[in-house]
Amino acid sequence: MTGYDAVLFDSDGILVEPPASETQLEATQAAFREAGVDDVAPDHLDDIVSGVTVEVRHDICTDYDLEPTTFWEARERHDERSQFAAFRAGTRDRYDDVATIADLPQDRGVVSNNHHSTIEFVLDAFDLDSLFETYYGRPKTIESLQVKKPDPHFLERALADLEADSALYVGDSEHDVIAAHRAGIDSAFVRRRHCRDDELSVTPTYDIETLSALPAIVDG
Structure with missing residues (x-):
């Protein structure tokens, strides 16, 4: 029996390299x-x-x-x-360990502070559509700034879509960890090269080096 109903992922810094x-x-x-x-x-x-x-x-x-x-x-x-x-x-690319996501048994989603249209582009350009049942980014509006992470708004929408009672959110920033906690779910902080030495003021449920660590975590 797996430990979570769903696993949610940030996009920039988790699925694909962050913008310069x-x-x-x-x-x-x-x-x-x-x-x-x-x-x-x-x-x-x-x-x-x-x-x-x-x-x-x-x-x-x-x-x-x-x-x-x-x-x-x-x-x-x-x-x-x-x-x-x-x-x-080709100056921004997909991370190699994203292949790990396909092996997870849980329903999956993407929640990002980037534009919703950019998430659509990423999923299509890197053939990731089939890995996720739902995804959310920001509308390109001023109002959307009010519901960026660490606000849990889009996390909660994704959880509702997946009808998930328990979930893990995988991100690369302190805001991701805070948003997960506010949504009442666990968090995994991935120490990519751009955030390897970051000191967080909040403690993630898991602190990992790569997405390859996820199967052992979600099978708990």
Whole structure:
């Protein structure tokens, strides 16, 4: 008898390599240029790339006299295009140990802070569709910033889809661990190269080096 009804996965940093910060900065600069702003303070670019909130986005738009919805639509559009381009060019790839997921007996899903359309692209481009029964990313809207992880909103939707009473969420960030705890499920923190030395303020249920550790965990 397996220990979980379902296993949920983050996408960036778990299924596929995370986007390069330089790529995200360039996409954000392109959105500002489209809005007529060529000179943007570096800290404002960093604020948008590294986990922007509704409040931060509002303050930045106020500073540059930008219409918030129009600017955010441009930012999301340029960000999505830059990610698609990186995947097509092969500068972002799937992790080899994702093959492990196919051997898990549980129902599976994807929950990401990335755009829903980007998750669709990833699952199709890397032939991962058959591995997952449900998946969620953000709509490209300002409002979606309010339900990003660590908010458990999309985790709870995936759990409802899978009718799962017990589940494990596999991620690569502190926000993933917090979101899992808030959703009332266990967490596995995967120490990929980009987060190998991260010190977390919360304790994941499991701290692992690779997805290859999952079969032993979920068979418990």
